[in-house]
Amino acid sequence: MRFSKLFIPTLKEEPAEAEIISHKLLFRAGMVRKVASGVYSFLPLGFKVLKKIERIIREEMDAIGAQEILMPALQPSEIWVESGRWSEYGPEMWRVKDRNDRDFCLGPTHEELVTSLVMGEVRSYRQLPQTFYQIQMKFRDEIRPRFGLMRAREFLMKDAYSFNADLEDLERSYTDMDRAYTRIFQRCGFNFRSVEAASGLIGGKVSREFMILAESGEDTVFYCDSCDYAASADVATTRLIEPPKEAARPTIKVSTPGKKSVTEVSAFLGVPQEKLVKTLVYRFEDSIAAVLMRGGREVNESKLSAILGTTRFHLLGEGEFREVDLVPGYVGPVGLREGVRLIADDEVALLTNFVVGANEEDAHLKDVNIGVDFQVEEWGDLKLAEEGEPCPQCAGGKLLSAKSIEAGHIFQLGTRYSEAMGASFVAENGERKPYIMGCYGIGVSRMVAAAIEQYHDDAGILWPVSIAPFEIEIVPLKWDDGAIRKTAEELYEGLLAKGIEALLDDRSESPGKKFADADLIGIPVQIIIGPRSIVSGNAEIKVRSTAERSEAPIADAVDESVRILKNLFRAIAGE
RNA sequence: CGGGAUGUAGCGCAGCUUGGUCAGCGCGCCUGCUUUGGGAGCAGGAGGCCGGCGGUUCAAAUCCGCCCAUCCCGACCA
Numbered sequence: 001m002r003f004s005k006l007f008i009p010t011l012k013e014e015p016a017e018a019e020i021i022s023h024k025l026l027f028r029a030g031m032v033r034k035v036a037s038g039v040y041s042f043l044p045l046g047f048k049v050l051k052k053i054e055r056i057i058r059e060e061m062d063a064i065g066a067q068e069i070l071m072p073a074l075q076p077s078e079i080w081v082e083s084g085r086w087s088e089y090g091p092e093m094w095r096v097k098d099r100n101d102r103d104f105c106l107g108p109t110h111e112e113l114v115t116s117l118v119m120g121e122v123r124s125y126r127q128l129p130q131t132f133y134q135i136q137m138k139f140r141d142e143i144r145p146r147f148g149l150m151r152a153r154e155f156l157m158k159d160a161y162s163f164n165a166d167l168e169d170l171e172r173s174y175t176d177m178d179r180a181y182t183r184i185f186q187r188c189g190f191n192f193r194s195v196e197a198a199s200g201l202i203g204g205k206v207s208r209e210f211m212i213l214a215e216s217g218e219d220t221v222f223y224c225d226s227c228d229y230a231a232s233a234d235v236a237t238t239r240l241i242e243p244p245k246e247a248a249r250p251t252i253k254v255s256t257p258g259k260k261s262v263t264e265v266s267a268f269l270g271v272p273q274e275k276l277v278k279t280l281v282y283r284f285e286d287s288i289a290a291v292l293m294r295g296g297r298e299v300n301e302s303k304l305s306a307i308l309g310t311t312r313f314h315l316l317g318e319g320e321f322r323e324v325d326l327v328p329g330y331v332g333p334v335g336l337r338e339g340v341r342l343i344a345d346d347e348v349a350l351l352t353n354f355v356v357g358a359n360e361e362d363a364h365l366k367d368v369n370i371g372v373d374f375q376v377e378e379w380g381d382l383k384l385a386e387e388g389e390p391c392p393q394c395a396g397g398k399l400l401s402a403k404s405i406e407a408g409h410i411f412q413l414g415t416r417y418s419e420a421m422g423a424s425f426v427a428e429n430g431e432r433k434p435y436i437m438g439c440y441g442i443g444v445s446r447m448v449a450a451a452i453e454q455y456h457d458d459a460g461i462l463w464p465v466s467i468a469p470f471e472i473e474i475v476p477l478k479w480d481d482g483a484i485r486k487t488a489e490e491l492y493e494g495l496l497a498k499g500i501e502a503l504l505d506d507r508s509e510s511p512g513k514k515f516a517d518a519d520l521i522g523i524p525v526q527i528i529i530g531p532r533s534i535v536s537g538n539a540e541i542k543v544r545s546t547a548e549r550s551e552a553p554i555a556d557a558v559d560e561s562v563r564i565l566k567n568l569f570r571a572i573a574g575e
Numbered sequence: 576c577g578g579g580a581u582g583u584a585g586c587g588c589a590g591c592u593u594g595g596u597c598a599g600c601g602c603g604c605c606u607g608c609u610u611u612g613g614g615a616g617c618a619g620g621a622g623g624c625c626g627g628c629g630g631u632u633c634a635a636a637u638c639c640g641c642c643c644a645u646c647c648c649g650a651c652c653a
Contacts, residue, residue, distance in 0.1 A: 012602060012614060013587045017646060037645065143576085146646085260653050280652060298652060315651060329653045357653080384652095478611055512613045519613090530612050540612095 001470065003505040006044050010517050020216045022452035023148030025461050029521045031448075031469075038145025038153030040445075045521060048469035049448050050156065053188060054135055056466065057158050057442060060184045064176040066131040066160055071113050073137055077103035079112040083420045094139040094153075106139035111417045111439060114161045118435065119423035125165045128425065128435075129173055133160035135444060147216070149449040150405065156445040162438040165427065170412055170436045174206070177410050177440045181210055185408070188447065189464025189572045191454060192407070195221050198234035198302050199411055210408030210442075214453040217403040222385050227394035232406075234302035236385035238399060239392045243274065246352045249367040251334070257362040260329030262295040265364060269355060276355045277348055277368075279331040281321070281340075284313030288324050291382060292333055292344040294351065298384040307343060307380050332357035333374045334365055344370075345382040405450045406443070413437040455545070461522030462545040465568040470503040472561050473523035477511040477530035487554055488529050491539070494558035500565070519544065525565050527557055543568070 009030040017034070018024040026032045031046030042050055058068065074096075080086035086093075086103075094106040107113065114132060122130060138157045145153050162173035178194070185192045190212050197209035209232050211221050220233035231237070259268045266273045276295030281288060282304070289308065293299055305311050321328040325337055333342060333356055348354075353367040370376055391397030418424065418434035427433045448467075455462040465471060472495055476488035488504060495502035503523060505514050511530070518526050528540040539557035541564060542549045552560035 009585095010614095011586065016581085016587070019647075034645095144647095262653080264653095278653065293652085301652095315653090317651065321653095331653075480611085508611090510611055510613090510615055512611085512615075515613045517614080528612080532612070 001501075001503050003503060004507050006503075008045050008517075008521065009043070010520055012516075018148060020147050020150070020453065021456055022150065022216070022449040025452050025456060025520070026148060026449065029461060032149065034148075038142060038151070040149060040152060040154075045469045046448065049451075049463070049467055050444065052467045052469070053444055053447050054158075056187050057135065057184055057444065060180040060187075061133050061158070061160065064131075064180045066133045066162075066180075068134065069132045070134050070136065071107075071110055071117070073107050073139065075105055075107045075110075075113055077105065079116050079421070080105065082422075083112050083115075083417055085112070092140050092142065094141050107136075108138055108140045109439075109441075110134070110159055111161065111413070111437075112421070115417045115421050115423050115435075115437070118163050119418075119421065122163060122435075123425055125425055125427050128165040129162055129169050131160060131162040131173055133158060133440075147218075147449070149445050150216075151218070152445065155443060158442040158444055160440040162440070164436040164438065165425070165433075167436060170414075170438055174410060174412050174438050177438070178208060181408050181410060181440070181442070184442070185210055185212070186574070187572065188451065188467050189455075190407075190447075190451070193221055193223060193230050193402075193404070195223070196231040196235050197409060198232065198306060205414065206412040208410050209406050210410075211404035212407045212447075212450040212454060213402050213404050214450060215403050216453050217405040219404050219406050220401055221404045222387070222399045222401050224391040224394060224397040225400050226397035227391060229391050229393035229397065229399075231385075233385065233401070234300070236399070237381050237383060237392050238385050238389040240347050240350060241390070242350050243352075248369040248372050249353050251368050251373050252366050253358055254364055254366050255362060256330075256364045259362075259364075265355065266295060269364070269366070271355055271366075275351070275353070277333075277351065279333060279336075279357055281316045281324075281326060281331055282308075282313045283316055283320065283324075284308050284310055287341060288316075288326075288339065289313070289341040289343060290331065290333070290336060292342070292348045292376070293382065294345065294347050297345070297347070298386075299345075299382055300384040303380065303382050304343075307378075307382070327357070327359055327361055330357040330360060330363060332359050332365060332368075333376070334368060335359050336374070341378070342376060343378045343380060343382070344376040346379050347383060348376075349379065405446065405453065407447050407450055408440075408442045410440040411438060413439050456522075459516070460520035463522045463524055464572060465524045465565065466572055468522065468524050470523045471501045471565055472525045472527060473503040473505065473518055473521075475505050475514050475518050475526050475528045477514065477528065479506060479508045481531065481534075483534045484529050484531070487533065487539075491527055491529070491554070491557055495562070498558065498562055500562060524568055525561050527561050529554075 011028045014024045015027045018027055030043055032040045032042055034040055077086055093108055096104050135158045137154055139154050142153050145151050164170040164173055192210055192212045194208050194210050197207045199207045222236035223230040256265055259265045262273055262276050262278055273295035277292050280291045280299055291299055352369055355364050355366050356368050358365045387401045389399050415434040424432045424434045452461050474488050474491055476484045478484050492502055492504040522544055524544050526542040533539050538551040539554050541561050
């Protein structure tokens with residue numbers, strides 16, 4: 001492709017709006033333009049990257065036998081009412097009406113649609129398993145779109161759905177996907193980690209996220225420094241250290257005037273934080289839940305959400321305590337009023353003779369014990385993991401954390417949708433059974449931004465070869481010079497003949513402008529032809545990512561640059 | 576939703592406090608000449624309902640009100 005024939009509106013100055021580096025560079029390199037908050041157009045260069053990523057995804061999906069289809073973005077409300085998500089999904093769902101006032105939405109995801117498609121067609125276990133995928137725009141009216149393509153309201157997603165006859169079959173589809181995803185992220189050149197994840201609203205139990213490591217990431221992952229344990233912050237846990245057991249002492253009430261927080265009470269009573277149990281009160285729907293947590297620990301609200309079965313809950317505000325007849329700062333499990341759902345973090349089970357709120361103003365209870373002073377019906381892991389804590393999987397390992405960008409997520413869904421929608425098949429024994437489903441997503445447009453977050457320098461983008469918009473760029477420094485032009489044209493033809501995706505900067509711009517643009521758009525290999533080259537007979541080859549420069553006789557420049565390019569591909573493949 | 580900020584030429588900004596030759600600068604764009612190894616120089620030029628609506632005033636980019644858009648922060652850890 002010739003630069004002059006491509007619309008690449010590069011900018012010298014960065015847009016005031018952009019906050020993170022990928023957003024700035026996508027804009028400056030002329031790859032995207034904003035249409036509205038969280039809504040973007042892809043320009044030719046940006047679209048090429050998108051297509052390169054899509055191609056890798058298609059190859060890996062096809063390789064595991066997933067079949068590409070295309071479902072509509074526009075979906076009728078009926079199927080969402082059937083699954084129960086028309087009301088569950090909330091304002092994030094983009095709802096629209098047709099001229100006859102019928103409700104539709106712009107699909108935020110496609111479980112309902114694909115289930116309704118399959119249930120009409122796939123009737124027998126003989127037709128299973130089936131896995132479908134599509135690459136399509138998704139619509140989510142995010143609370144706060146931000147960071148350009150990173151959190152957009154309209155974005156490109158690859159979503160896949162497997163329909164399986166039983167759990168073992170689902171396991172196979174899921175494992176295939178897991179491997180395909182790993183290959184996709186490897187081939188795109190990402191530094192990523194696959195981690196245990198929470199399932200959230202979508203349902204199901206087993207799920208893994210594919211996290212691209214980047215400082216600007218909105219998510220946190222924890223991983224072990226000595227084994228392969230890795231989990232998103234939503235589900236990460238830690239090995240509990242059991243404190244020495246003490247014989248239960250009789251409870252005594254102590255006066256703690258004005259001392260409410262764990263640190264205050266701990267200091268005031270001279271009791272270590274680890275011997276305090278705090279009682280956090282949440283309101284959800286029309287109920288109240290109290291969470292018992294060891295002092296010094298934080299509640300992981302994702303874990304709580306999974307237990308409560310809703311994301312709509314909040315910690316009680318100062319004013320709300322009176323309404324529900326509780327004493328702020330002094331709530332405790334002993335003598336807790338009726339009607340409060342008590343959930344304890346499993347670490348609390350290890351404690352003896354601890355301190356809790358007394359459910360009255362300015363007082364705490366000391367030497368409290370479970371089973372003696374109160375009972376707990378509901379236990380769970382509700383802790384927020386922290387860096388440096390012991391690994392839950394191996395002995396001696398420590399948890400490290402990193403910021404990351406969620407780029408892929410795979411779920412074993414089970415029958416959440418098939419049951420709700422009455423989608424079933426006839427099994428081998430003649431019984432009707434709901435499909436066992438899995439769903440598998442990749443944020444394709446987000447990957448474009450994530451790649452830049454991971455690969456850039458002060459001058460611009462450093463595309464991994466596999467997803468770069470072009471593979472080799474020829475930079476003739478003086479286009480109006482006949483010898484330079486002729487040389488550049490010959491190199492260009494030579495590269496094209498070898499099937500290389502080559503970009504020829506055939507503009508009559510100054511050398512400075514051409515260098516700057518080439519570095520900005522980040523094509524992995526540059527061949528520079530200037531007056532010097534004509535004198536010396538050597539072309540200069542520069543690797544964008546490492547800034548390594550080498551010289552090659554012009555006659556060999558095609559072969560040499562292709563050799564360098566192949567090496568870059570091999571580096572990504574880990575060879 | 577709550578809080579903060581911004582909106583002036585395609586992009587980046589100044590001007591607003593102290594209403595009145597304040598419609599300005601840089602980049603980009605157009606024309607011509609000269610240039611060409613890290614965003615060239617000179618000369619000339621085009622381009623703006625100063626986010627929208629309403630108000631105050633003899634007079635509004637500037638003061639007031641409402642609205643819209645965009646960006647940032649936050650979701651209360653007893």
